[in-house]
Structure formats: structure tokens, C-alpha cells
Amino acid sequence: MSSNFSLFDERILKVAIMGLGGYGTRVAEAMQSCKRAKLVGVISGTPSKVENWQGKYNIPDKNCYNYENFDNIKDNADIDAVYVITPNALHHDHVIRAAKAGKHVICEKPMALNAKEGQEMINACQQANVKLLVGYRMHFEPKTLEIVRMRKEGEFGNILFFQGLSGFKIGDPNQWRLNKELAGGGSLMDIGIYAINGARYMVGEEPIWVTAQETKTDKQKFKEGVDETIQFQMGFPSGAVASCLSTYNMNNLDRFFLNGDKGFAELQPSTGYGPIEGKTHLGQLTQAHKTHQTIQMDEMAGIILEGNKPIVPVDGMEALKDLRIIEAIYEACRNGRKIPLQA
Amino acid sequence: MSSNFSLFDERILKVAIMGLGGYGTRVAEAMQSCKRAKLVGVISGTPSKVENWQGKYNIPDKNCYNYENFDNIKDNADIDAVYVITPNALHHDHVIRAAKAGKHVICEKPMALNAKEGQEMINACQQANVKLLVGYRMHFEPKTLEIVRMRKEGEFGNILFFQGLSGFKIGDPNQWRLNKELAGGGSLMDIGIYAINGARYMVGEEPIWVTAQETKTDKQKFKEGVDETIQFQMGFPSGAVASCLSTYNMNNLDRFFLNGDKGFAELQPSTGYGPIEGKTHLGQLTQAHKTHQTIQMDEMAGIILEGNKPIVPVDGMEALKDLRIIEAIYEACRNGRKIPLQA
Numbered sequence: 076m077s078s079n080f081s082l083f084d085e086r087i088l089k090v091a092i093m094g095l096g097g098y099g100t101r102v103a104e105a106m107q108s109c110k111r112a113k114l115v116g117v118i119s120g121t122p123s124k125v126e127n128w129q130g131k132y133n134i135p136d137k138n139c140y141n142y143e144n145f146d147n148i149k150d151n152a153d154i155d156a157v158y159v160i161t162p163n164a165l166h167h168d169h170v171i172r173a174a175k176a177g178k179h180v181i182c183e184k185p186m187a188l189n190a191k192e193g194q195e196m197i198n199a200c201q202q203a204n205v206k207l208l209v210g211y212r213m214h215f216e217p218k219t220l221e222i223v224r225m226r227k228e229g230e231f232g233n234i235l236f237f238q239g240l241s242g243f244k245i246g247d248p249n250q251w252r253l254n255k256e257l258a259g260g261g262s263l264m265d266i267g268i269y270a271i272n273g274a275r276y277m278v279g280e281e282p283i284w285v286t287a288q289e290t291k292t293d294k295q296k297f298k299e300g301v302d303e304t305i306q307f308q309m310g311f312p313s314g315a316v317a318s319c320l321s322t323y324n325m326n327n328l329d330r331f332f333l334n335g336d337k338g339f340a341e342l343q344p345s346t347g348y349g350p351i352e353g354k355t356h357l358g359q360l361t362q363a364h365k366t367h368q369t370i371q372m373d374e375m376a377g378i379i380l381e382g383n384k385p386i387v388p389v390d391g392m393e394a395l396k397d398l399r400i401i402e403a404i405y406e407a408c409r410n411g412r413k414i415p416l417q418a
Numbered sequence: 419m420s421s422n423f424s425l426f427d428e429r430i431l432k433v434a435i436m437g438l439g440g441y442g443t444r445v446a447e448a449m450q451s452c453k454r455a456k457l458v459g460v461i462s463g464t465p466s467k468v469e470n471w472q473g474k475y476n477i478p479d480k481n482c483y484n485y486e487n488f489d490n491i492k493d494n495a496d497i498d499a500v501y502v503i504t505p506n507a508l509h510h511d512h513v514i515r516a517a518k519a520g521k522h523v524i525c526e527k528p529m530a531l532n533a534k535e536g537q538e539m540i541n542a543c544q545q546a547n548v549k550l551l552v553g554y555r556m557h558f559e560p561k562t563l564e565i566v567r568m569r570k571e572g573e574f575g576n577i578l579f580f581q582g583l584s585g586f587k588i589g590d591p592n593q594w595r596l597n598k599e600l601a602g603g604g605s606l607m608d609i610g611i612y613a614i615n616g617a618r619y620m621v622g623e624e625p626i627w628v629t630a631q632e633t634k635t636d637k638q639k640f641k642e643g644v645d646e647t648i649q650f651q652m653g654f655p656s657g658a659v660a661s662c663l664s665t666y667n668m669n670n671l672d673r674f675f676l677n678g679d680k681g682f683a684e685l686q687p688s689t690g691y692g693p694i695e696g697k698t699h700l701g702q703l704t705q706a707h708k709t710h711q712t713i714q715m716d717e718m719a720g721i722i723l724e725g726n727k728p729i730v731p732v733d734g735m736e737a738l739k740d741l742r743i744i745e746a747i748y749e750a751c752r753n754g755r756k757i758p759l760q761a
Contacts, residue, residue, distance in 0.1 A: 235668050292657035308649050314635035325578050
């Protein structure tokens, strides 16, 4: 047992990571500082990556799988949970297979390509009696949670407006994120979901309508079905409104702004991996930065093993709500209409 | 002649203010520091206000008019120009009458209730061979002009995104700004025009489409035809997009953000009367604050008397472009469609 773990406290969540790409690597590195979660296995189609990770993270052969044989994980008592970090289009199959193998599942966002898939994944995990969590790392971020606390306690008064600008300039045109088959869409699936999800936890309500407008300046790089830039708006039951931007064509666009009738909050950067910076009408937010994926995995260990309830949900239903909004935004882009949503 | 004026330089623009309300008073105060423009007359329906202003600004009886007799201003060689600061619905009549009296006209924004009225006002001023300027005070504001300069010189690279949030919480429910007959609309006519106009001078292009969504939380205060909150979006020929908010229901919402592929600019406050504050990717903007209405009136004196060309236009055509966009935004609110505009 690593020296990070004390001898007498809670159980440790033993995790296998599926998909050893850039973000999987980031999670693995962050988990080295975890107190309650431990990387113990890998699932990958690339033997050289597996070998590399085995050396780096001291993973035994018996905890290494590929996409053909990973259903056998059901017989591996060393592994409590699988963290699915494969391209979006594969989440549905991978989560359901992990659930059927009797393992808890953590799935990267977006959970699926659409709400139908998402519902099927939720059902499969329920049937298998395993937990399904989604990698909403911001739901554990201290400055974000301070704003959520303030909002719940009425420190901003009635919430009137949220603005979420989420984007970056995407590089390599050949990556899976720009492949409709694997990504299921474009910027909205990948970075725009931060503004969607952020609108929900910042405002503290579920939207009842969306409108959206798509703009594409580079049809070569952003092929049919892969969105470059989408502006979208949401309305909430209280009358609060949200104005958001999702883009693969602007550098480091990462701003949240929440406006109430008694105060405001802003975060910039609001969802990037590095330290979140922000202020409210009361002054600068000073909560210390911790690596998001480290807190996330420690907190998820508590949720899975102890039944802890997070302040902002990270379960499949939470993700399904985002997927329904994503679908409505794409529909609004296509038909130009205001799309009603069930709050 | 006031000691503000030097003896040997340019002519002084002699101005009568029409409409002695809150903003008229602000302009009159600001004009006390002007070097090239001088308040010499008033037009008002309220004798007590006229008397008060006469005392305060040393205005002779012969330069005082009411709404019945002000056409006689045509015979008053002491007055070069009339600054129309009456409720929006009256601009059309007042500007045309001032023009017919042979006086140059400065009109507060919005210039009119709609584009048809605006065009008629432009025509009337052309026929009368007088100049028509509109009170776009931000077009002379030093930090704003620095951003316009940087954008023109390519310092932000290709412009991708503009955000304009313009709003305040309106007080007295009985004021003319909340009366459809006098205001012609709600927040969009009054404060939203800053975001519309700002989008145009910040991006440096004319929009080719708009979409918009209206939200009303207080139907008592904001009656039929008086908008409380409108979100609107614009697309530009280059592919740049704008995301804007106009509201009478949020405190001190006054933010501009311009994003290009090489840099950014932000202003907050961006259009308020007090000092504008802002920064770009190169750092804080440090141009000194001057009272906006003072610079505006001095610069307008140069435009009217010397034929100077402002960096950002302030003529009737400039205002007509905003009116066309306002009409399209209201149309988009009504029918939910993307409204094309002629760039």
C-alpha cells in the first residue's frame, strides 16, 4: 500500500483506466496524489502503452486488459471501478460492458452521444447494481463550490443571468475530436458541455428552453456534423437567462459570470485544468487550488464506497440532463427554433 | 466669451438644448468645460426649468423657447445647433423641425423609433442643408478609440467574438422610458443600443444576421411592447459572432469583450458615464478619463464647423444602421427566426 494511504481509515477505491490517451494520462498522474483512490489496472488496445504504464504505475500483468478481453475483469477482485476515458462514441459500449462485468463505472464527459444512449447506460448500471459516475471534475473544485454555496445561501440574491464562454483553438485536424463518428459532434460535445453544465450548477435550476446559432468559418477542418462555434441561450423557470459560447476556434476562452440582484461571481479561467481564478462582489476567491482530477477521484471513492453525496451531483442522471440539452442545442441550430425542455 | 475659449482659434458651436431632463442637465454641466461648444439656448415646455437654467447658465430670454414657438429659432443667429434630448418618440418631429429652422441638429440616441423615421430625419437634414449628428459619446472616448485603433491595425488579429452586456435596474415605473408611446420600446432602445453599436465599432463590420430572445419577469413594470431583457446575437461577414444582452433588470451590467485570434480587449465599465476601465492582451488601458459629453461636444463642434471626420462616424447613417438592427432584433423576438441584414 502506498504511503499516501493511512492504515486505519476508509477503504481505497481500486481503479482501472480504460483509454490511455492524453486525458487518461492526466488522470493517472493526478491519482498518484490520491488518498482514497488508486490506479491498479489498465485497458488499452495499444500494447506499448500498457507496457509503459505498467512500468510507471507498477501495474501487474493480471490487471492489464485489451478491448477484446476486458469483460474478464468481472473475475478480478483487485479492481473496483473502471474509468472510461475513450472517445465519446465508445462510451456507451464500454460503460455497459464494464457494468455487466460488475464494476462501478466512472465515465468521461460527455457520457454519450445522445440522451437515448445515456439512458441505456444508466439502466445497464442500475441492472448490474453498480454505480455510474461521470467525470465532472468542476463539481469538486473549491472556488466553484464556494460560488455554489453562496448562491444556495442567497448571497447573490435572485439569479438573473449566467454567461459561459468555453472554447479553445483545436490543433491537429486528424484527432478523434474532429471525427464525427468518434466524437459525435464538435466543440459542443467536448468543451461546450462545460458552459451547459456550468449554467446548471451556477444558476441552480434546470433550463426550460434553448436557442442556438452555429457558425462555421473553416469547413475543411470542421466537417459536416462537427461544430466549430455555437452560441446558445437558455431560459430558466425563475426567469434567469444564460448566454453561452462553445468554440474550437478561439484561444483560451474560459469565462463564467453569474449575476444576481444582490451580487455577482466571475471565474476566469473557469474550467481549465490549472488554478481557477475568480471573484465575487465580496472580493477575490482564495480557496487553494488542488489538482482537479485528484480531488475528483478521492471524492468519487467516497461516493462509491461510502455512499457520500456530492454537493453537485456527478451521477448518470446529471449527465443525462446535459445530453438532453446538447440534443436540443443541435436541434435549435438545425431548425432555428426555440426548443422547449422539461425542467 | 467665457475664459474657456481662446481668442484666436476656431469658431465656437453655439448650442440650444431641447429637453431639460436628467440627461440634458448632464450635457449642460459637461458643456461648461467645453473649449469649442457653448450652451446658449434652451427649449422646454416647463417654464420653471427654463428659469432655473437661465440663472445657472446665463441664458438670455431671447434664446429661450417652448415646443410651440421653437420654430422661430430660424431667426436667431445666436444659435448654430439644437441638441434634441427629448423622449425617443419625439426625436423625429423635433429633429425635422430644427432642421427646417435651418439649424444643425444633434440628436440623442436612439435617433428614432424605427428605420423609416430615421431615414426621414436624414432626408430632412439633407434637404435643409444642415448636419445631423447623433449623441454617440463613446465614439470619442479615449480607451474605446484605442481599442478601435488596435483593431484597425490588426493587433487583435482576426476578430472572432464580441460580447456586449448592457443593462441597469430601472427605477421609477412611471418614467417615460417605460412608456411605449414615448420610448418606442424598452431596454433595447435605451441601453441595449450600446451593445448593438459597440458590436459594430468593436468588430469593425456590419452584421449580416441577428437572432434574439426576450424574457420578461415583471409584466406589471414592463408592459406590452416595453422589453425588460433581450439576449441577441449577431453574425458578421468575416464569421465573427456577437453575443449581447440588453436589460432593465440587472444592476450595473456594463461589459464589453472583444476576442481575436491574436489578442483581446475588455472594457468594464464599457459605456457608463464614469471612467471607462479596460485592458487588452498587452495590459491595462491607461488613457485619461475626460467627461464624455465634454469631449463629444467639442469634437462635434469640429465636425459641424470645420468638417472634421470622426474616427467612428456619428452621423445619421450611423444611427440608421443601429435602428435597422433594433427593428430586426424586435422582429426576431416576435417570430423566433434568424433575421438577415444587409451588411
